[in-house]
Amino acid sequence: MMLRSVLCAALGLSVVFAAIAVQATPPGTIVDPPARALKAPQRAPESQLLHPALPPDSPAALYIRARERLNQGEYREAADLFGKVAEHFLPKGYAADALYWQAFALYRLGEPGDLQQARELLEQQREQLSLTEQRVRQAMAQGHASRLQANKEAVGKSEALLDRQRRESRAHFEHQLKETAAAQVTRTKERQAALVAQQEANEKFLLELQERNRQSLAELDERRQTLLASYEARSRQIQQDFDKEARRRRSGEAREALEKQREATLLALEEQRQQSQTQLEVQRQQFLDAFARQRRQTEQALQDQQSRLEAAAIAGEEESRRLLAEIELRHRQTLQALQALQENREHQQQQFEEQTRSMRATYREQVQRMEQRFVEQREQSLALSQRIAGSLAQKGDPVAVQALRDSVVWPSPCDDEAQMPARLESLIALSKVDPAAVRPVLKQILDPKNKCSKSMLERAVFLLSLQRDEPAARMLVATARAPLDEDLRQQALMSLLRSRALPAVGQELVGLYEQLEQPRHRRLLMTLYARSRTPATTAKLIAIARSDEKSTAEHAIALLRESKDPRAREALKELSGGK
Numbered sequence: 209m210m211l212r213s214v215l216c217a218a219l220g221l222s223v224v225f226a227a228i229a230v231q232a233t234p235p236g237t238i239v240d241p242p243a244r245a246l247k248a249p250q251r252a253p254e255s256q257l258l259h260p261a262l263p264p265d266s267p268a269a270l271y272i273r274a275r276e277r278l279n280q281g282e283y284r285e286a287a288d289l290f291g292k293v294a295e296h297f298l299p300k301g302y303a304a305d306a307l308y309w310q311a312f313a314l315y316r317l318g319e320p321g322d323l324q325q326a327r328e329l330l331e332q333q334r335e336q337l338s339l340t341e342q343r344v345r346q347a348m349a350q351g352h353a354s355r356l357q358a359n360k361e362a363v364g365k366s367e368a369l370l371d372r373q374r375r376e377s378r379a380h381f382e383h384q385l386k387e388t389a390a391a392q393v394t395r396t397k398e399r400q401a402a403l404v405a406q407q408e409a410n411e412k413f414l415l416e417l418q419e420r421n422r423q424s425l426a427e428l429d430e431r432r433q434t435l436l437a438s439y440e441a442r443s444r445q446i447q448q449d450f451d452k453e454a455r456r457r458r459s460g461e462a463r464e465a466l467e468k469q470r471e472a473t474l475l476a477l478e479e480q481r482q483q484s485q486t487q488l489e490v491q492r493q494q495f496l497d498a499f500a501r502q503r504r505q506t507e508q509a510l511q512d513q514q515s516r517l518e519a520a521a522i523a524g525e526e527e528s529r530r531l532l533a534e535i536e537l538r539h540r541q542t543l544q545a546l547q548a549l550q551e552n553r554e555h556q557q558q559q560f561e562e563q564t565r566s567m568r569a570t571y572r573e574q575v576q577r578m579e580q581r582f583v584e585q586r587e588q589s590l591a592l593s594q595r596i597a598g599s600l601a602q603k604g605d606p607v608a609v610q611a612l613r614d615s616v617v618w619p620s621p622c623d624d625e626a627q628m629p630a631r632l633e634s635l636i637a638l639s640k641v642d643p644a645a646v647r648p649v650l651k652q653i654l655d656p657k658n659k660c661s662k663s664m665l666e667r668a669v670f671l672l673s674l675q676r677d678e679p680a681a682r683m684l685v686a687t688a689r690a691p692l693d694e695d696l697r698q699q700a701l702m703s704l705l706r707s708r709a710l711p712a713v714g715q716e717l718v719g720l721y722e723q724l725e726q727p728r729h730r731r732l733l734m735t736l737y738a739r740s741r742t743p744a745t746t747a748k749l750i751a752i753a754r755s756d757e758k759s760t761a762e763h764a765i766a767l768l769r770e771s772k773d774p775r776a777r778e779a780l781k782e783l784s785g786g787k
Contacts, residue, residue: 267296271306278313287313287322304340307333308589315596320603323596330593334586341582345575352571356564363553363560370549377542384535392528396521403517410510414503421499425492432488439481446473591633598637612638613645632667643675647683654687665696673703681709685716689723697724701732705739714742721748731763738767746771750779 263269274289290310294303307329314326450470454463594615600608615634639646653660653668660668669687672680684707687700704710704717717736724730734752737745749771753764765783768776 267293270296274306274309278309283313283316286310287317304333304336304585307336308585308592311589311596312592315592315599318599320600320605323600323603326596327593330589330596333589337582337585337589341578344578348571348574348578352567355567359560359563359567363557366553366556370546370553373549374546377539377546381535381539381542384538385532388528388531388535392524395524399517399521399524403514406510406513406517410506413506417499417502417506421495424495428488428492428495432485435481435484435488439477443474443477446470446477594633594637598633598640601637601641609641613642632671635671639671639674643677644679646671646675647679651683654683654690654692656690656692662693662696665692666699669696669699669703672700673706676706676708678709678712681707681713682716685713685720689720694726694729697729698732701729701736704736710736710740711742714740714745718744718748721752727760730760734760734764734767738771741771741773743775746773746775750775753779753783 270289271293274286274293277283277286277289287310290306290313293306294310311326311329311333314322314329447470450466454466594612597608597611597615601612612634615631615638635646635649650668650671652658653664669684672684672687681704684700684704688697688704704713707713714737717733717740721730721733724733734749737749749764749768753761753768755761755764765780768780
């Protein structure tokens with residue numbers, strides 16, 4: 209709230225300063241600047257534009273009425289109203305302006321007491337300006353520092369947010385990689401365990417199948433041995449029975465029949481044995497074929513299982529690679545987003561730096577404008593104070609005269625250009641009561657060694673033109689002779705045209721002609737020769753008329769025709785061939 213009130217006060221001051229600046233004194237004139245400004249149409253104050261219906265006793269209404277009375281020439285009433293404004297509106301912005309115009313109104317009244325009061329009011333106004341300037345500068349500095357700190361905090365928050373997002377993205381990416389790698393390892397271990405279990409089951413099945421095959425072969429061999437043993441036992445029994453029958457019969461026919469029967473029995477037994485053995489071999493071969501076929505089927509099933517496991521492993525690896533590719537893609541996208549955020553942060557940093565430079569430049573401009581406004585206020589106040597001192601001095605106040613003499617004693621008149629309006633008013637006021645005291649200062653200003661500004665030199669020449677005595681005329685001749693600005697030389701020569709002591713410096717003007725190079729300066733100098741009407745200047749004008757330069761000679765002849773000097777008439781007859 210304090211900062212806002214101070215800024216509002218600064219805004220009010222800026223409006224007042226603008227109004228005062230419009231009514232400021234143009235440099236180089238001795239007319240009262242407020243008097244000239246008051247003749248111009250006045251723009252309604254900002255308070256009246258914002259609040260058309262103001263209370264009659266409000267400070268703004270009092271200020272408006274005071275300005276109206278000042279414009280109407282009612283200076284006493286205007287001074288009273290401005291005094292009331294300064295009393296009621298002291299801390300809020302119109303006080304310095306009111307004090308200045310109250311002092312100006314008292315100055316226009318012209319009474320010694322009023323002039324003394326006006327000087328005191330100007331002193332009070334300068335103190336008020338210093339206090340206001342300090343408050344406004346402090347408020348501007350605090351506002352500028354607050355804006356810089358806010359921008360700096362915003363950039364810091366953006367950078368912290370970017371760093372946090374970068375860390376979170378990196379952690380998320382690493383977490384996804386770890387989860388994907390762990391899932392891939394788990395799936396690989398599961399596939400390997402399944403493959404090992406299937407191999408163990410197939411091996412167990414083959415062992416069981418081999419054991420059953422061995423047992424079956426053993427049973428077949430045992431049956432074969434049993435069958436062979438039964439065949440052999442039967443053959444022996446048949447042989448024994450045959451031998452017993454043969455002994456019993458003892459006859460040849462019976463023996464042959466028995467032999468044939470034996471052979472037929474053995475043959476039938478052999479055939480039966482061969483058929484049994486063939487059937488056993490066929491069963492054995494069928495069993496072996498079935499075992500081999502089952503073994504091949506088991507091995508094929510194992511190979512199919514292995515192929516499926518390998519295909520699943522390949523598919524799992526491809527899935528893992530796809531997942532890793534997706535994670536890598538998301539990571540790259542995240543990095544790109546972070547890069548965009550980084551570029552955005554850098555852009556924000558650049559914008560912050562540009563805003564900082566712009567804010568500092570704006571702050572410097574605001575400070576410069578503020579300082580310029582306060583300088584103008586102080587200059588106007590000092591100028592009015594010097595004008596009041598001049599009025600007091602003209603009324604015979606010895607204190608004011610001495611103050612004016614002290615105010616024009618400067619170590620170097622060109623060091624501080626900001627004091628130029630006040631110094632000019634001091635010189636103008638002192639020149640009205642003691643012209644001789646002003647000439648040393650003007651001589652210092654016009655001295656090329658001091659290197660005063662062109663505007664200060666022009667004002668010094670202007671003040672010399674007001675003093676039309678011989679010392680001032682000689683200083684103007686010295687200014688025209690010095691290697692200064694050509695426009696300043698022109699102003700010095702023009703000022704000599706109004707001098708009453710022109711004949712006294714005629715001899716010095718004669719020696720000036722050869723130093724001038726500009727034709728306009730020479731023509732102006734010939735006009736000075738004609739107005740001085742001294743023998744030396746007339747002789748110089750005749751010599752110029754006899755020169756080879758046609759335009760210069762014609763101008764000199766025209767000036768000689770206006771002269772009443774007999775030598776001029778004789779020279780004209782000579783130049784015209786005796787006519």
